[in-house]
Amino acid sequence: xxxxxxxxxxxxxxxxxxxxxxxxxxxxxxxxxxxxxxxxxxxxxxxxxxxxxxxxxxxxxxxxxxxxxxxxxxxxxxxxxxxxxxxxxxxxxxxxxxxxxxxxxxxxxxxxxxxxxxxxxxxxxxxxxxxxxxxxxxxxxxxxxxxxxxxxxxxxxxxxxxxxxxxxxxxxxxxxxxxxxxxxxxxxxxxxxxxxxxxxxxxxxxxxxxxxxxxxxxxxxxxxxxxxxxxxxxxxxxxxxx
Amino acid sequence: xxxxxxxxxxxxxxxxxxxxxxxxxxxxxxxxxxxxxxxxxxxxxxxxxxxxxxxxxxxxxxxxxxxxxxxxxxxxxxxxxxxxxxxxxxxxxxxxxxxxxxxxxxxxxxxxxxxxxxxxxxxxxxxxxxxxxxxxxxxxxxxxxxxxxxxxxxxxxxxxxxxxxxxxxxxxxxxxxxxxxxxxxxxxxxxxxxxxxxxxxxxxxxxxxxxxxxxxxxxxxxxxxxxxxxxxxxxxxxxxxx
DNA sequence: ACAAAAGTGTTATCCTTACACCCATGT
DNA sequence: ACATGGGTGTAAGGATAACACTTTTGT
Numbered sequence: 001x002x003x004x005x006x007x008x009x010x011x012x013x014x015x016x017x018x019x020x021x022x023x024x025x026x027x028x029x030x031x032x033x034x035x036x037x038x039x040x041x042x043x044x045x046x047x048x049x050x051x052x053x054x055x056x057x058x059x060x061x062x063x064x065x066x067x068x069x070x071x072x073x074x075x076x077x078x079x080x081x082x083x084x085x086x087x088x089x090x091x092x093x094x095x096x097x098x099x100x101x102x103x104x105x106x107x108x109x110x111x112x113x114x115x116x117x118x119x120x121x122x123x124x125x126x127x128x129x130x131x132x133x134x135x136x137x138x139x140x141x142x143x144x145x146x147x148x149x150x151x152x153x154x155x156x157x158x159x160x161x162x163x164x165x166x167x168x169x170x171x172x173x174x175x176x177x178x179x180x181x182x183x184x185x186x187x188x189x190x191x192x193x194x195x196x197x198x199x200x201x202x203x204x205x206x207x208x209x210x211x212x213x214x215x216x217x218x219x220x221x222x223x224x225x226x227x228x229x230x231x232x233x234x235x236x237x238x239x240x241x242x
Numbered sequence: 243x244x245x246x247x248x249x250x251x252x253x254x255x256x257x258x259x260x261x262x263x264x265x266x267x268x269x270x271x272x273x274x275x276x277x278x279x280x281x282x283x284x285x286x287x288x289x290x291x292x293x294x295x296x297x298x299x300x301x302x303x304x305x306x307x308x309x310x311x312x313x314x315x316x317x318x319x320x321x322x323x324x325x326x327x328x329x330x331x332x333x334x335x336x337x338x339x340x341x342x343x344x345x346x347x348x349x350x351x352x353x354x355x356x357x358x359x360x361x362x363x364x365x366x367x368x369x370x371x372x373x374x375x376x377x378x379x380x381x382x383x384x385x386x387x388x389x390x391x392x393x394x395x396x397x398x399x400x401x402x403x404x405x406x407x408x409x410x411x412x413x414x415x416x417x418x419x420x421x422x423x424x425x426x427x428x429x430x431x432x433x434x435x436x437x438x439x440x441x442x443x444x445x446x447x448x449x450x451x452x453x454x455x456x457x458x459x460x461x462x463x464x465x466x467x468x469x470x471x472x473x474x475x476x477x478x479x480x481x482x483x484x
Numbered sequence: 485a486c487a488a489a490a491g492t493g494t495t496a497t498c499c500t501t502a503c504a505c506c507c508a509t510g511t
Numbered sequence: 512a513c514a515t516g517g518g519t520g521t522a523a524g525g526a527t528a529a530c531a532c533t534t535t536t537g538t
Contacts, residue, residue, distance in 0.1 A: 022264045024364060059362060063331020087329040087366050089305020120301060122266060124329050124364075193517080210519070211501065227508090234516035235508035435490085452492075453528065469535095476489035477535035 007109065009141045014113045020056045025123040026067050027054040027161065029168035030075065032132040032148060033185040038201045039132070039148040040165060041075070042157070043140075049098065051158040052165070053146070054123070067126040074146065076136040081129045081184050085171040086164075089122040093160040127168040129184030152204070173203060182221075183242040191228060191237040192216070249351065251383045256355045262298045267365040268309050269296040269403065271410035272317065274374040274390060275427040280443045281374070281390040282407060283317070284399070285382075291340065293400040294407070295388065296365070309368040316388065318378045323371045323426050327413040328406075331364040335402040369410040371426030394446070415445060424463075425484040433470060433479040434458070 029052060030041040042050045055070040057063060067082055096118055137146045149155065151169060154162070172179065181202070182195055196212045216222065227236040271294060272283040284292045297312040299305060309324055338360055379388045391397065393411060396404070414421065423444070424437055438454045458464065469478040 021362065021364070024266060057331070057364075060333055062333050063329065063364060066331075084329065087305065087326065089299070089308075089366070091302055091304050120263065122263070122299075122305060122366075124331070191517095208501070208503085209517085210503085213518075215500095229509085231510070232516075233510040233514065235518075237517060433490095450528065450530085451490085452530085455491075457527090471536085473537075474489075475487065475537040477491075479490060 010110050010113055014110055014116075017112070017116055020058055023120055023122060025054055025056055025121045026063070026070055027052040027123050027125050027164055028067060028070055028074070029125060029127045029165055030071065030130055031127065031151075031168075031172070031185065032130050032135065033198055033201070034132040034148070036197050036201060037150045038152075038198075040151050040154070041137075041146055042149050042155070043144045043146050045142075045144060049158045050155045050161075052161045063124060067124075067128075071128055071130075073140075074138055075130055076138050077130055077134060081180050083127050083171070083175075083179070085125050085127055086167050087122060087124045088160060088164060090160070091120065093123075094121060095159060098158050123164075125164050125168060127172060129180065131185065131187070133187065176202065189225060189239040189241050191239060193237060195240070252352050252355055256352055256358075259354070259358055262300055265362055265364060267296055267298055267363045268305070268312055269294040269365050269367050269406055270309060270312055270316070271367065271369045271407055272313065272372055273369065273393075273410075273414070273427065274372050274377065275440055275443070276374040276390070278439050278443060279392045280394075280440075282393050282396070283379075283388055284391050284397070285386045285388050287384075287386060291400045292397045292403075294403050305366060309366075309370075313370055313372075315382075316380055317372055318380050319372055319376060323422050325369050325413070325417075325421070327367050327369055328409050329364060329366045330402060330406060332402070333362065335365075336363060337401060340400050365406075367406050367410060369414060371422065373426065373429070375429065418444065431467060431481040431483050433481060435479060437482070 028041075032039050032041070041053055043053055044050055053070065053074045055066065055073070057066040061069070064082065064084070067084070068079070071080055071082070072078055099118055132148075151165070154165065156162075157165070176199070181198065182190075185198060186195060192213050195216065196207060196209065199212070200207055221242060222240040223242075225239040225241060228239050229236050270283075274281050274283070283295055285295055286292055295312065295316045297308065297315070299308040303311070306324065306326070309326070310321070313322055313324070314320055341360055374390075393407070396407065398404075399407070418441070423440065424432075427440060428437060434455050437458065438449060438451065441454070442449055463484060464482040465484075467481040467483060470481050471478050
């Protein structure tokens with residue numbers, strides 16, 4: 001999507017309000033892993049407001065499909081892993097004063113759109129895993145900038161998005177053994193040490209090296225490949241793939 | 243709520259459509275336990291359609307509060323255990339031909355309400371536990387009958403409600419150790435055998451008597467009381483409470 | 485005394501945890 | 512040869528599962 005005139009976009013969006021579901025949104029907690037850090041994609045508006053990538057549901061679109069589309073529109077990837085983890089429906093989950101801050105000029109010129117934006121929204125949270133190297137962040141019509149943030153050093157987030165991220169991380173940790181963490185977040189070939197670092201980052205605690213290796217290998221999900229000679233003065237590790 | 247004239251109710255409901263959230267509903271999987279059977283409350287319409295008790299969300303009402311209200315309106319209980327387990331958002335989750343069947347006369351006389359009813363709904367599923375003996379099923383304005391059904395002998399359900407129940411049971415089983423099963427579903431005082439039967443019913447498999455007793459007592463959640471002399475030719479069991 | 489069900493005990497097995505040992509590699 | 516990290520080994524502790532034994536009750 002090219003960057004277009006803001007007012008044109010607003011007008012077009014307003015005209016299409018009857019094609020999307022009212023009062024419901026989707027927020028995506030998109031995880032990636034780079035440089036031993038677990039990261040979440042956030043948008044950063046001109047007014048210094050940070051938020052999760054999100055969007056709305058078309059009338060003829062499944063909830064899951066809408067989440068897939070939102071991910072695609074944002075990071076250019078098709079068919080990534082998605083997991084619906086919770087629906088947030090408190091009346092006061094969105095602080096309207098933050099909306100005013102978000103788009104002052106906007107509200108005056110387009111009252112219908114403004115009213116829509118200030119109406120009540122229930123949002124369904126999806127978490128997803130994307131490979132950091134495959135992501136090409138797509139521009140949106142507002143020229144909003146999107147950036148990866150370490151989950152342990154998040155800036156202040158708009159509305160209840162902090163809460164949404166925390167619930168996503170909690171879900172991630174509790175279902176760690178059943179989610180495709182490694183196959184989604186690691187490069188095609190990786191060492192056991194890299195995989196362990198990923199798990200340690202997610203759980204935010206150290207794991208025993210020997211036990212971790214045994215546990216992972218026992219699951220029979222990995223193929224062992226040639227050794228990686230990266231030139232350290234030590235035994236070379238095997239490379240693995242899923 | 244008294245039973246009122248159907249058309250009066252429809253008119254009143256239609257006039258209040260702007261006070262409830264569009265396109266979103268709640269469906270409740272209300273569990274109880276009686277006579278060694280795990281039961282779910284279903285409504286039964288005149289047209290032989292069975293469905294989960296559900297409802298809508300007021301504009302100024304939290305999603306969780308709406309679920310609490312729906313439970314209260316249905317079984318007359320306040321503050322029961324509630325757990326949001328999934329949000330169902332497929333476009334075709336509701337088969338409109340079943341709606342036609344549901345309320346034929348209705349649709350002709352009130353086109354606005356009919357259109358609303360046939361619009362798209364995303365529904366959030368809540369599961370809850372109620373004590374069978376405390377429930378007093380409340381009449382609704384349609385004079386719908388509500389009945390308990392064993393989860394293992396459910397009739398055909400409307401829309402995707404079968405799917406919703408299955409997801410609820412799956413959630414129930416996977417979180418068995420963290421949910422207040424016993425304290426919500428059993429009478430105030432009960433024997434270990436009764437509690438074991440409850441667990442066996444939920445998991446749909448036999449458990450070892452000795453191991454079950456140790457596991458439960460190890461958690462230190464139960465108080466042991468006097469023995470129950472019910473007159474069988476065998477050792478009398480202790481009574482327990484939470 | 486006996487049957488039936490409740491309470492407790494015993495044992496094998498598995499999983500987890502902690503840590504030790506040896507191996508491969510580049511300096 | 513030696514330091515460094517990688518792969519594997521081992522032993523203790525706890526949880527689980529299967530089943531045996533003992534106790535209490537009414538007939």
